Amino acid sequence: MTTPILLFLDINGVIDVEDTDVQGENLPQEYSTVYPVPGTKEFLQVIDSCSWIHPVWISTWGKQSQAWNKWAKTRCWPWAYPLDSDERHQALDLIGHGSDKYLAARWYSRDWQHRIVWIEDGFWLSSLYDSSMGAAVKWAENNSNVKLIDTAPTVK
Incomplete structure (x- = not known):
């Protein structure tokens, strides 16, 4: 049996990267033009087809992240961000500090x-x-179950 994975997926800078070589597209629900990285639709479909992956949007798009699911023709995934006011206070009490994401x-x-x-x-x-x-x-450094994947280029 494959170990379950909770996958947090950001949008801007990960699957939506404005690039002059990529033609913009419109997502369902009349969003502004987005620039999906080549292969994004297939990437989202593969994630959705893997029963051991539990995908969750973690994007400033919030609930609107699900427009990407509609565009890729996948199930609508839950979103973790942003937290509502009560959740944020509870998270601060439980975790202490950190960025909102x-x-x-x-x-x-x-x-x-x-x-x-x-x-x-x-x-x-x-x-x-x-x-x-x-x-x-x-x-991530202190928890072997947590893996961060950074899509930003490494600064040299």
Whole structure:
């Protein structure tokens, strides 16, 4: 049996990257033009077809993230971010500090006992300028069940 994975997936900077070489598309529900990375539709469909992957949007798009599911013709996935006011206060009480996305990831996964993968742009770059995002990096460093995948280019 394959170990379940909770997959947090960001949108902007991960699957939606404005690039002059990629033609923009309109998502369902009349959103502004987006720039899906080549292969995004297939990527979302593969994730959706894997029963051991439990995908969750963690994007400023919030509930509107599900427009990507409609575009890719997959099930609508839940979203973890942004937290509502009550959840944010409870997350702060339970976790302490961190960026809003970090708090959302920790709050959403608080009862999850298996692997967690979080795909985001700029974990390490953000942590250099924003100590609250550094909490996500420390979380992964201190928890072998947590894997962060950073889509931002490495600074040299």
